[in-house]
Every structure is written in structure tokens, then in C-alpha cells.
Amino acid sequence: MPEIIPEDSVGLVSPQTIPFSDPLTLSCGRTLDKYDLRVETYGQLNESFSNAVLICHALSGDHHAAGYHSMDDRKPGWWDSSIGPGKPIDTNHFFVVCLNNLGGCHGSSGPVEANPETGKPWGPDFPVVTVDDWVESQVRLADHLGIQQWAAIVGGSLGGMQVLEWTIRYPDRVRHAAVIASAPKLSAQNIAFNEVARQAIMSDSEFHGGRYQEKGTIPSKGIGLARMVGHITYLSDEAMKAKFGRELKKEYLSFDYDAEFQVESYLRYQAQEFSKRFDANSYLLMTRALDYYDPASRYNHNLVEALSEAKARFLVISFTTDWRFSPERSEEIVDALHAARKEVTYLKVDAPQGHDAFLMDIPRYTSALKAWMKHVAHESQQINEAGVQS
Amino acid sequence: MPEIIPEDSVGLVSPQTIPFSDPLTLSCGRTLDKYDLRVETYGQLNESFSNAVLICHALSGDHHAAGYHSMDDRKPGWWDSSIGPGKPIDTNHFFVVCLNNLGGCHGSSGPVEANPETGKPWGPDFPVVTVDDWVESQVRLADHLGIQQWAAIVGGSLGGMQVLEWTIRYPDRVRHAAVIASAPKLSAQNIAFNEVARQAIMSDSEFHGGRYQEKGTIPSKGIGLARMVGHITYLSDEAMKAKFGRELKKEYLSFDYDAEFQVESYLRYQAQEFSKRFDANSYLLMTRALDYYDPASRYNHNLVEALSEAKARFLVISFTTDWRFSPERSEEIVDALHAARKEVTYLKVDAPQGHDAFLMDIPRYTSALKAWMKHVAHESQQINEAGVQS
Numbered sequence: 001m002p003e004i005i006p007e008d009s010v011g012l013v014s015p016q017t018i019p020f021s022d023p024l025t026l027s028c029g030r031t032l033d034k035y036d037l038r039v040e041t042y043g044q045l046n047e048s049f050s051n052a053v054l055i056c057h058a059l060s061g062d063h064h065a066a067g068y069h070s071m072d073d074r075k076p077g078w079w080d081s082s083i084g085p086g087k088p089i090d091t092n093h094f095f096v097v098c099l100n101n102l103g104g105c106h107g108s109s110g111p112v113e114a115n116p117e118t119g120k121p122w123g124p125d126f127p128v129v130t131v132d133d134w135v136e137s138q139v140r141l142a143d144h145l146g147i148q149q150w151a152a153i154v155g156g157s158l159g160g161m162q163v164l165e166w167t168i169r170y171p172d173r174v175r176h177a178a179v180i181a182s183a184p185k186l187s188a189q190n191i192a193f194n195e196v197a198r199q200a201i202m203s204d205s206e207f208h209g210g211r212y213q214e215k216g217t218i219p220s221k222g223i224g225l226a227r228m229v230g231h232i233t234y235l236s237d238e239a240m241k242a243k244f245g246r247e248l249k250k251e252y253l254s255f256d257y258d259a260e261f262q263v264e265s266y267l268r269y270q271a272q273e274f275s276k277r278f279d280a281n282s283y284l285l286m287t288r289a290l291d292y293y294d295p296a297s298r299y300n301h302n303l304v305e306a307l308s309e310a311k312a313r314f315l316v317i318s319f320t321t322d323w324r325f326s327p328e329r330s331e332e333i334v335d336a337l338h339a340a341r342k343e344v345t346y347l348k349v350d351a352p353q354g355h356d357a358f359l360m361d362i363p364r365y366t367s368a369l370k371a372w373m374k375h376v377a378h379e380s381q382q383i384n385e386a387g388v389q390s
Numbered sequence: 391m392p393e394i395i396p397e398d399s400v401g402l403v404s405p406q407t408i409p410f411s412d413p414l415t416l417s418c419g420r421t422l423d424k425y426d427l428r429v430e431t432y433g434q435l436n437e438s439f440s441n442a443v444l445i446c447h448a449l450s451g452d453h454h455a456a457g458y459h460s461m462d463d464r465k466p467g468w469w470d471s472s473i474g475p476g477k478p479i480d481t482n483h484f485f486v487v488c489l490n491n492l493g494g495c496h497g498s499s500g501p502v503e504a505n506p507e508t509g510k511p512w513g514p515d516f517p518v519v520t521v522d523d524w525v526e527s528q529v530r531l532a533d534h535l536g537i538q539q540w541a542a543i544v545g546g547s548l549g550g551m552q553v554l555e556w557t558i559r560y561p562d563r564v565r566h567a568a569v570i571a572s573a574p575k576l577s578a579q580n581i582a583f584n585e586v587a588r589q590a591i592m593s594d595s596e597f598h599g600g601r602y603q604e605k606g607t608i609p610s611k612g613i614g615l616a617r618m619v620g621h622i623t624y625l626s627d628e629a630m631k632a633k634f635g636r637e638l639k640k641e642y643l644s645f646d647y648d649a650e651f652q653v654e655s656y657l658r659y660q661a662q663e664f665s666k667r668f669d670a671n672s673y674l675l676m677t678r679a680l681d682y683y684d685p686a687s688r689y690n691h692n693l694v695e696a697l698s699e700a701k702a703r704f705l706v707i708s709f710t711t712d713w714r715f716s717p718e719r720s721e722e723i724v725d726a727l728h729a730a731r732k733e734v735t736y737l738k739v740d741a742p743q744g745h746d747a748f749l750m751d752i753p754r755y756t757s758a759l760k761a762w763m764k765h766v767a768h769e770s771q772q773i774n775e776a777g778v779q780s
Contacts, residue, residue, distance in 0.1 A: 028645035127645070188631050191636070191653050192622045192630065192654075196619055199611075199615055200615055203614075205595035228586045229619065232582045246684065253417075253682060255418035256518060263578045
């Protein structure tokens with residue numbers, strides 16, 4: 001909990017729930033007649049609406065990207081290191097929008113929210129959504145906010161896939177696109193880890209075919225296991241070594257299966273905490289959206305062709321020890337952008353933290369993102385001044 | 391199932407169960423008053439007992455390393471590619487011994503076998519055993535067979551740790567030591583994956599604190615999940631890509647959580663098969679033995695010091711795409727052996743298969759092991775001839 005709000009924080013923030021009633025047909029063929037999106041915004045929209053930045057969240061993220069909901073909050077939003085006055089995504093210059101994606105479990109329509117047709121939680125009946133569906137819902141959000149073109153769309157990991165999809169699907173509505181620690185599609189190994197997570201959830205005896213809410217329970221062991229597997233893939237071998245090594249909790253071995261090594265305690269704690277804050281059905285949805293994303297599949301499996309109509313200027317960032325989405329995966333995007341003759345800045349950041357690096361304040365990363373966003377801000381201001389003058 | 395037994399096979403083989411009644415005090419402090427070891431041997435012991443080779447098995451291995459138990463067997467033993475007449479571990483020259491380790495589930499004393507004191511299966515009451523305990527039990531086996539000194543001890547992965555421990559603990563009883571795709575201790579990431587496997591097993595509602603046999607059930611989902619996690623770490627990203635890519639089972643996406651991608655089906659099948667053949671309590675034991683092994687910890691955390699008394703000539707082999715026990719982990723052993731002025735041949739094999747490579751017939755690997763074992767055979771013969779003459 002912050003004793004005082006830091007000066008470079010967006011401060012106390014409140015999310016809002018925006019209802020949409022224009023039916024949205026999803027990739028799976030089903031239609032959501034009505035849905036809500038839970039949204040947070042930071043900073044002020046300028047007169048010409050030219051300074052809006054969309055932040056797309058990753059697997060377990062939500063709309064609360066920066067600041068605090070109350071003075072009792074233990075931690076700020078998930079990307080507070082990058083969003084705030086004077087920070088890379090500078091709220092003195094930008095109007096920043098972040099939403100909980102459809103199918104999430106933090107206020108947007110999804111498994112834990114009520115199905116308007118029945119008044120009961122959707123549970124496993126909420127449709128399987130895709131990255132494409134998220135972009136479509138984000139377009140509706142942009143329309144609602146009056147934003148015709150985003151100054152930038154920024155996202156890491158699964159968030160980066162949404163950024164990529166925006167540039168392919170709505171080339172005129174994105175001026176700059178930052179794709180961080182991401183990939184143009186999952187590998188077999190990525191899908192395999194997701195499958196383990198899903199099997200862990202679905203085989204939990206408290207899962208009840210996804211209808212655990214009706215039974216007044218949650219598959220906490222399954223969702224905890226899913227988190228443990230995920231967590232291992234977010235950290236590099238190196239980071240785990242530095243953080244835990246083979247340190248024991250006690251001085252001696254206990255010859256049983258209690259948590260003896262520090263890394264075991266850490267994972268058990270992470271599992272327990274996650275099971276309290278994340279819905280199992282949402283986790284299934286998020287992992288499936290990851291599995292399915294493969295924009296090149298619509299273009300003869302040619303990523304260059306997929307990106308041929310993109311108009312955004314790109315920033316692609318990878319981290320040396322990220323083995324979930326390795327630098328090679330980012331470089332597939334960079335190579336395709338080059339081949340499609342797009343403007344792209346690529347940065348491979350030397351960082352020991354693994355995939356999680358994208359959420360951290362790493363000097364080289366932070367300063368590169370800051371410099372790039374400064375250009376974005378400058379251009380937004382020029383557009384604004386031209387608009388105000390005309 | 392073999393229609394005819396191949397010429398380079400050890401053929402039809404039968405395991406034997408050897409009872410030991412000299413009490414064995416384990417690392418945990420508990421004592422096994424009596425225990426059985428399930429053993430297979432291939433080839434003939436020579437007059438001077440100088441041609442015996444011990445094979446140490448890995449996590450899910452057993453005593454059945456080569457040949458067939460019956461003409462109905464679908465597959466030969468787990469290392470049939472390397473053991474047989476004319477194969478690297480040539481049964482025309484060697485007397486090869488392989489045992490199911492204590493705590494295993496294929497005939498040696500362990501959780502599925504009867505506790506002689508109660509007449510009921512040990513279940514979770516079987517003591518947690520270590521690599522050191524296995525070596526001690528293997529020493530008893532050597533004594534029983536009259537083998538004072540092994541011509542070679544050979545093992546991959548967890549098997550390699552047993553080989554290493556033999557050279558440290560019984561330097562006079564090992565002439566040659568082959569440590570393949572192994573490590574001198576687990577990393578935090580290795581332990582983390584083991585912890586996920588254990589949590590998957592222990593949180594299965596059919597686990598019943600390990601007393602599932604008494605309840606007439608097995609925690610098949612938990613052991614299946616453990617296998618899925620393990621399996622992902624046995625294969626390289628590259629191997630998974632080549633084997634499965636993003637291939638779908640059907641032509642279209644089904645927008646649910648059935649196994650849609652080939653890699654999902656494969657893992658589910660592996661999980662199911664493994665749960666039929668491997669005991670969950672044994673899996674817990676085997677992973678704990680892996681976690682605990684750290685010979686340097688007894689020598690001021692100095693591996694060079696740990697290996698200072700070793701007398702064996704070493705062969706260390708690693709595989710380029712093995713990320714479970716990467717080449718760097720083998721090189722820690724090689725570097726320590728060099729620093730301790732031991733004779734060591736090191737080979738890093740360029741292979742796309744990941745950790746599983748150590749079980750495969752990869753030409754460069756097979757021929758290197760064959761050449762090295764030829765020297766071992768030659769020396770064994772010389773010793774035999776000298777012994778027979780004297």
C-alpha cells in the first residue's frame with residue numbers, strides 16, 4: 001500500500017463499465033447481443049483526439065494497468081512502471097485506455113458475469129473468443145470514445161498479438177504499434193504448455209464441467225497448477241537460479257514432499273494467490289485465444305502478405321532470456337515487416353528476467369520505449385495543432 | 391511385437407527378483423530390513439568377472455533395458471538401441487546388469503510392493519530414497535553377483551547421477567563411467583517442474599494421501615499431468631515443431647477444449663498410457679531423488695573436491711537441443727573432472743531431439759559410445775586374460 005501516491009503515478013483511478021448493445025458476432029459464429037467492457041483511462045484526450053493510446057493486456061492482465069484503486073492497495077496496476085506522468089507512456093501527453101478483454105474475469109462480459117439471457121453467470125457457456133474478436137470489441141470501444149485513430153497501440157505477449165491484429169485488420173486506425181515479447185503464432189511447445197494448464201483445470205474434481213460457480217466452489221488446485229506451469233515459463237532458468245538457486249527453507253532435508261526448496265514455496269504461494277483472483281473458465285478462454293492466433297493462416301500462411309496492408313510504424317522488442325516467446329519469434333515479425341517494406345524499429349534487450357521482463361523497469365527497455373513514445377507524442381501534438389488551427 | 395527377434399537383439403529375456411536381507415540404512419535415517427531388487431542381465435560374465443557393465447535407469451525407466459519378455463511385446467526394453475550383440479554395449483563382450491531402483495514400481499521394493507512387516511503395499515510409507523541409497527543398494531547387488539569392479543557404469547539423465555555417485559563413493563569399483571545427458575544437480579527450474587508434477591499428483595482427488603491402492607483407485611489424472619509436463623521437457627521446441635507444428639486434427643477450429651492440435655492429442659495419449667504403467671508414489675520418490683542429488687554439497691559445494699578421489703575414466707555426452715539438462719550442465723561435470731585431473735572424453739552431439747536424444751539411435755552418438763565401449767571391452771579382455779594366466 002502506498003503511504004503517499006508517488007509523483008510519477010497516475011494516482012487514484014476508477015474503472016468504468018461501458019455497456020454495448022450492438023450485437024457482436026464472434027469468430028466461432030456465435031453472437032453476443034449485449035456485452036460490457038470494463039475500462040480504465042489515464043490522462044486527458046486532446047481536442048483533436050489524436051493522443052489516444054490503447055494498452056492491450058496479456059494472459060492474466062486486466063484493465064487496471066496503472067495507479068491505485070485505493071490507498072489500501074498493496075500494489076499499483078500491472079504496468080505502472082511504464083504508464084504515468086513522465087514515464088514511457090506519458091500521461092502528461094497521452095490519453096491511455098486499457099480494458100479487460102471479453103471473456104476476462106475482471107468486470108468485462110465473461111464467464112463470471114451474468115448472461116443477460118438467463119441472469120446467471122455465463123460459466124462455461126461463454127463463447128470461446130479470439131484475438132480477432134478482442135480487436136473487434138476494441139474497435140467498438142474506440143468508436144464509443146470517439147477515437148478514429150490510435151496514436152499508438154501497445155501490448156506485450158498476448159497483448160502484442162492484439163496489436164499486430166489491429167495493424168492488419170484496421171490499418172487506418174493505428175499510427176504506431178508496439179509489439180513486445182510476442183510472437184506471430186504459438187509454437188507446438190507453447191500450445192503444449194497451455195494444454196497442460198487446461199488439463200490441470202478441467203481434471204480438478206471441483207471443476208464440474210465449468211459449472212463450479214453454481215456449486216459454490218472453485219477448481220483452485222487446477223487453476224493453481226496452471227499458474228505454476230505458466231510461471232515457470234515466464235521466468236528464465238537464469239532468473240530462477242538467481243532468485244532461488246537450490247536454497248532450502250530449512251537447514252536440513254526433511255525427506256518428504258512438503259515445500260523444502262524456496263522455489264517450491266514460491267510456486268505454491270503464486271498458485272494459491274492466483275486461484276483467488278483468476279477465474280478458471282477465463283483461463284481456458286485466454287489460453288485458447290493464444291493457441292488459435294495465427295494471422296498468416298488467413299493469407300496462405302504468409303506473414304509478409306498478412307502485414308502487406310499495415311500502415312503503422314512498428315516497434316518490436318524482445319528479451320534475450322525469454323524462452324516463452326524468444327527473440328527469434330519477435331524476429332519473425334521483424335523480418336516479415338521488412339519484407340513487406342514497413343517501418344520497424346527492433347530492439348533485443350539483454351535482460352536476465354525471461355518473459356516477465358516486459359513488465360519490468362529495465363533501463364534499456366524503458367528508455368527505448370520512452371524515446372519511441374516521445375516521437376509518438378510529438379506527432380500527436382502536431383496533428384492536434386494542425387487540427388486546432390484548421 | 392517382433393515377428394522374429396532381430397539378430398542384434400539380446401532376444402527373449404527374463405527378469406529375476408533378488409532378495410536382500412542385510413538391513414540397508416537410508417539417507418533419511420530409516421532402515422529397510424529386507425528388500426528385493428528386480429534385475430535383468432544380458433550376455434555372459436567372463437571367468438575373472440571383469441566384463442560387467444551396470445546400466446542405471448532414469449526417472450521412468452526400469453530393469454528391462456533390452457530384448458523382449460515375450461513374442462507379444464509391442465516394444466523391446468527401453469535402451470534396446472544401445473544394448474545387444476554388436477551394439478555399443480555389446481553383449482558379445484559384456485555381462486550387462488540393469489535393475490529397477492529401490493522405490494520403483496516394476497518389481498523392486500517400493501510403494502506398490504508389500505511391506506514385509508504388514509504384508510500390505512508400502513504406498514506412501516515407503517521411505518524417500520536418494521541417489522546415494524540407490525548406489526548403496528547397487529553395491530549390494532554387485533556383491534551378490536560377485537562383481538568387485540564394474541568394467542563400466544553407464545546412465546543417462548537421473549541414471550547419469552548414479553554413475554557420478556558411484557565414481558565418488560566407490561572409486562575402486564568403477565573402471566569406466568559414462569554420464570549421458572545429465573547434470574551434477576538440478577537447477578531451480580528443474581526442481582520447479584518436478585514440483586508441478588508432484589502437486590498435480592498430490593492434488594488429484596484420487597490420491598488419498600498416497601493410499602489410493604487401499605481405496606482401489608489410482609490418481610490417473612495427476613500422474614498423467616505429471617507425465618505431460620515431463621514430456622514437454624524431454625523434447626526440444628524444434629523437435630515438437632518438426633513432429634507436430636500447429637497441425638490440427640480436423641480441417642477447422644472447433645472453438646472448445648477438445649484436443650484440436652496434434653500436440654494436444656499426443657500429450658493426452660502419453661498421459662493416459664503412462665498412468666497405466668507408472669505408480670504415482672514412485673513418481674514422487676523419483677522426482678525427490680532428482681531434487682536432492684547434489685554431491686558437491688558434501689564437499690563444501692565444490693564439485694572438483696567431490697570428484698577428487700574418483701578413479702574411473704569418464705565419458706560425458708550432451709545433446710545440443712537438450713534444455714532439461716543442457717550441454718552447459720554436462721560441461722560443469724567435464725570442467726570439474728578436468729580441474730580434478732581426471733581422464734574424460736566429452737562429446738556434445740548435434741541432435742534436434744532434445745533430452746530424449748539419449749534414448750535414441752543417433753549415428754554420431756551411437757558410434758562414439760560404441761568406440762568408447764570397445765576400449766572398455768578390450769581392457770576387460772586383457773584383465774581376463776591376465777587373470778586366467780595368473
